[in-house]
Amino acid sequence: MKFHKSILRAFTNLLCLALFLPLTQSSKPPFSCDKSNPQSNSFSFCNTILPIPVRARDLVSRLTIDEKISQLISTAPAIPRLGIPAYQWWSEALHGVSYSGRGISFDGDITKATSFPQVILTAASFDDHLWYRIGQVIGKEARAVYNEGQAKGMTFWAPNINIFRDPRWGRGQETPGEDPLVTGKYAISYVRGVQGDSFQGGILKHGELQASACCKHFTAYDLDNWKGITRFGFDARVTKQDLADTFQPPFKSCIKEGKASGLMCAFNRVNGVPACADRNLLTQIARKEWGFRGYITSDCGAVSIIYEKHKYAGTPEDAVADVLKAGMDVDCGYYLFNYTKSALLKKKISESNIDRALHNLFSTRMRLGLFNGDPSKLPYGKIGPDQVCTKEHQELALEAARNGIVLLKNSDRLLPLSKKTLPSLAVIGPNANNAYVMLGNYEGPPCISIEVFKVLQGYVQQNAVYHQGCDAVNCTSADINDAVNTAKNADYVVLVMGLDRSQEGEDLDREVLTLPGQQESLITAVANAAKKPVILVLFCGGPVDITFAKLDPKIGSILWAGYPGEAGGIALAEIIFGDHNPGGRLPITWYPKEFVNIPMTDMRMRPDPSSGYPGRTYRFYNGEKVFEFGYGLSYSTYSYNFIDVPQKTIYLNQLSATSQATSNSSNAVRYLSVSELSKESCEKAKFSAIVGVENLGDLAGRHPVLLFVRQAKLRNGNPMKQLVGFQSVSLNAGAKAGIEFKLSPCEHLNSANEDGLMVIEEGFRYLVVGDKEYPINVVI
Ligand SMILES: *[C@@H]1O[C@H](CO)[C@@H](O)[C@H](O)[C@H]1NC(C)=O
Ligand SMILES: *[C@@H]1O[C@H](CO)[C@@H](O)[C@H](O)[C@H]1NC(C)=O
Ligand SMILES: *[C@@H]1O[C@H](CO)[C@@H](O)[C@H](O)[C@H]1NC(C)=O
Numbered sequence: 001m002k003f004h005k006s007i008l009r010a011f012t013n014l015l016c017l018a019l020f021l022p023l024t025q026s027s028k029p030p031f032s033c034d035k036s037n038p039q040s041n042s043f044s045f046c047n048t049i050l051p052i053p054v055r056a057r058d059l060v061s062r063l064t065i066d067e068k069i070s071q072l073i074s075t076a077p078a079i080p081r082l083g084i085p086a087y088q089w090w091s092e093a094l095h096g097v098s099y100s101g102r103g104i105s106f107d108g109d110i111t112k113a114t115s116f117p118q119v120i121l122t123a124a125s126f127d128d129h130l131w132y133r134i135g136q137v138i139g140k141e142a143r144a145v146y147n148e149g150q151a152k153g154m155t156f157w158a159p160n161i162n163i164f165r166d167p168r169w170g171r172g173q174e175t176p177g178e179d180p181l182v183t184g185k186y187a188i189s190y191v192r193g194v195q196g197d198s199f200q201g202g203i204l205k206h207g208e209l210q211a212s213a214c215c216k217h218f219t220a221y222d223l224d225n226w227k228g229i230t231r232f233g234f235d236a237r238v239t240k241q242d243l244a245d246t247f248q249p250p251f252k253s254c255i256k257e258g259k260a261s262g263l264m265c266a267f268n269r270v271n272g273v274p275a276c277a278d279r280n281l282l283t284q285i286a287r288k289e290w291g292f293r294g295y296i297t298s299d300c301g302a303v304s305i306i307y308e309k310h311k312y313a314g315t316p317e318d319a320v321a322d323v324l325k326a327g328m329d330v331d332c333g334y335y336l337f338n339y340t341k342s343a344l345l346k347k348k349i350s351e352s353n354i355d356r357a358l359h360n361l362f363s364t365r366m367r368l369g370l371f372n373g374d375p376s377k378l379p380y381g382k383i384g385p386d387q388v389c390t391k392e393h394q395e396l397a398l399e400a401a402r403n404g405i406v407l408l409k410n411s412d413r414l415l416p417l418s419k420k421t422l423p424s425l426a427v428i429g430p431n432a433n434n435a436y437v438m439l440g441n442y443e444g445p446p447c448i449s450i451e452v453f454k455v456l457q458g459y460v461q462q463n464a465v466y467h468q469g470c471d472a473v474n475c476t477s478a479d480i481n482d483a484v485n486t487a488k489n490a491d492y493v494v495l496v497m498g499l500d501r502s503q504e505g506e507d508l509d510r511e512v513l514t515l516p517g518q519q520e521s522l523i524t525a526v527a528n529a530a531k532k533p534v535i536l537v538l539f540c541g542g543p544v545d546i547t548f549a550k551l552d553p554k555i556g557s558i559l560w561a562g563y564p565g566e567a568g569g570i571a572l573a574e575i576i577f578g579d580h581n582p583g584g585r586l587p588i589t590w591y592p593k594e595f596v597n598i599p600m601t602d603m604r605m606r607p608d609p610s611s612g613y614p615g616r617t618y619r620f621y622n623g624e625k626v627f628e629f630g631y632g633l634s635y636s637t638y639s640y641n642f643i644d645v646p647q648k649t650i651y652l653n654q655l656s657a658t659s660q661a662t663s664n665s666s667n668a669v670r671y672l673s674v675s676e677l678s679k680e681s682c683e684k685a686k687f688s689a690i691v692g693v694e695n696l697g698d699l700a701g702r703h704p705v706l707l708f709v710r711q712a713k714l715r716n717g718n719p720m721k722q723l724v725g726f727q728s729v730s731l732n733a734g735a736k737a738g739i740e741f742k743l744s745p746c747e748h749l750n751s752a753n754e755d756g757l758m759v760i761e762e763g764f765r766y767l768v769v770g771d772k773e774y775p776i777n778v779v780i
Pocket of ligand 2: 472473474475476502
């Protein structure tokens with residue numbers, strides 16, 4: 001959401017104006033329709049008996065044209081004559097209530113909030129109920145912040161559900177990874193939790209919101225700043241096939257099943273059209289096809305760049321007209337504030353375009369309960385500061401870190417270390433003694449702040465020494481000799497290395513996949529000198545090529561910890577000393593360093609053998625990998641088998657008398673279009689696969705089971721394999737369980753054709769879990 005510099009300057013001016021308005025620094029939460037004010041009883045929009053659309057229409061009808069225009073930007077001023085306070089649309093809560101954005105301050109009774117792991121690590125737990133519980137906590141803490149008068153808005157611009165398409169993307173850390181199913185499930189869980197819906201969904205309907213979540217950035221946004229090419233001017237050229245089965249599905253899930261009340265259009269163009277000016281995307285697809293009911297915001301400054309960077313609009317007024325006609329409702333920026341009036345006078349828009357936007361905006365504020373009078377009387381009105389950073393919330397942050405951390409290597413069972421012998425430890429590396437780095441971006445002030453080194457030191461009763469190794473994470477200068485000497489004297493060495501925000505982040509994509517500066521030399525030298533093989537811990541969102549460490553026998557264990565949040569140090573120490581058995585699995589492919597030879601700007605997911613283009617993600621990339629999607633070890637090993645798949649052949653020809661199988665002679669495969677099948681037919685064709693899992697180890701563990709479908713014959717640009725289900729199961733040592741996966745041919749056996757149509761092809765494919773495969777056949 002970071003602003004383009006010139007945009008930021010103009011916007012800051014606007015903010016200074018806003019400070020002189022009432023209610024910005026009050027300790028009472030801002031609200032409308034105060035019952036103690038007799039005037040408010042005469043406004044229909046205050047009448048909570050009436051349906052929200054009726055109330056919103058009434059409110060909009062009372063506004064003058066200047067008042068209307070004032071409400072089209074994210075820093076919306078008060079309208080005192082109607083008792084409407086100022087509203088700030090822009091707040092952030094990616095992995096905890098954050099001070100990023102403009103709406104939240106931590107300067108009152110609430111000074112901290114629970115800081116969960118950065119999303120990429122949380123995703124590695126493959127546990128959608130955990131994701132839901134995290135969403136619930138974030139929504140609750142957000143409401144507490146509002147009730148305490150420290151929020152100027154209740155609209156939060158998360159989750160970030162763009163596919164982590166390229167390992168260099170600086171914001172990949174904010175996402176649930178590279179798989180559309182995982183990303184979609186994450187979106188649903190997070191949104192339902194934040195907004196106050198149930199895990200299964202459906203309680204909320206179109207009613208009250210605990211807090212508002214926002215699916216972003218719609219769509220095909222996953223390049224920030226690569227070799228000077230920035231998101232502000234980038235045109236993402238995407239195929240219909242890639243859109244249909246990669247870029248769009250998470251947004252469809254977020255809207256249709258998550259029932260998100262917010263949607264953000266992206267900075268970039270999609271096939272030539274700036275996302276915020278794309279009526280097909282915003283109105284046709286999101287609202288009409290997917291049934292989106294909520295408000296659509298621009299990313300910050302995304303309207304101005306339609307004229308200034310993309311040069312898609314000929315004048316600022318054209319940019320304003322483009323976005324309002326496309327279906328965008330609020331501008332995070334100033335363009336709609338400055339140029340809507342003149343666009344109206346020049347007849348580039350009509351007042352009804354404005355009214356439509358305002359209707360969506362005020363409906364959202366009403367659903368948040370901000371027009372119901374005294375908010376302490378609301379269902380969520382009793383959530384107080386004592387419900388922020390509770391023991392339970394902090395325990396959940398720890399659980400998320402524990403269950404996300406991935407064990408990448410563990411030769412000769414180096415880990416876990418024994419606590420009983422109180423070994424001496426040398427803890428080396430710039431990331432070992434820095435609690436802030438563990439938060440990742442879009443952070444808030446954490447409930448606790450504790451470095452990895454400090455927790456490890458506690459485990460060995462002070463028998464630990466620290467050496468920074470590198471001057472900073474960029475490791476432009478390293479004290480290798482000194483670090484080596486420190487390592488020589490210890491029983492065990494833990495190196496805590498990787499990346500931080502100086503290497504990957506918003507506006508900052510990487511150009512290399514290796515560890516920065518002299519990190520590799522330092523790690524290798526320390527490993528060579530140490531008494532025993534060393535333990536390497538990596539903080540990073542995007543993957544790094546650590547082939548050197550994978551192959552080096554002196555590096556015994558490797559742990560990937562993403563950015564593990566406020567409890568990351570505790571979780572790591574628990575894993576290192578065996579208080580927790582790691583079970584996280586990678587939500588992204590780790591590519592070799594040569595991958596950077598392909599331009600980041602090439603959006604194609606599918607490989608192109610004629611030019612040597614390797615494709616992207618586990619679904620399409622067929623080159624060498626450092627670690628695969630779904631890879632992750634444990635202190636236990638698990639075995640799988642297919643217990644039962646009651647239906648081995650799925651007869652789709654009986655599903656619908658009307659649908660006609662079409663065959664393409666050159667590809668000789670018959671298929672049905674999913675859209676031709678009725679909902680009932682799809683429902684009727686559901687089948688299950690029961691997978692057995694056994695913990696063969698001598699420790700209890702939590703293990704995510706991933707079920708894929710692999711194509712028997714690769715054709716028509718289909719993915720090599722596709723995740724179709726995942727479930728996380730806790731198993732005692734030696735215990736077994738049978739897990740049922742419910743599959744629907746319409747959802748799980750379909751594929752996108754070149755026209756972006758979802759079809760079900762006839763023929764064989766395999767269900768795959770670990771090293772076990774099970775053939776199923778589709779007859780149409
Ligand atoms: C937009 O309006 C703001 C506030 O009045 C002003 O500071 C800014 O310069 C204007 N921007 C342009 C490009 O006109
Ligand atoms: C490395 O990081 C340090 C600390 O952040 C910084 O002062 C220095 O300029 C960086 N060096 C390079 C070459 O970027
Ligand atoms: C059949 O597939 C080929 C190759 O994908 C394509 O060029 C052709 O247009 C298709 N024909 C029909 C009738 O869909």
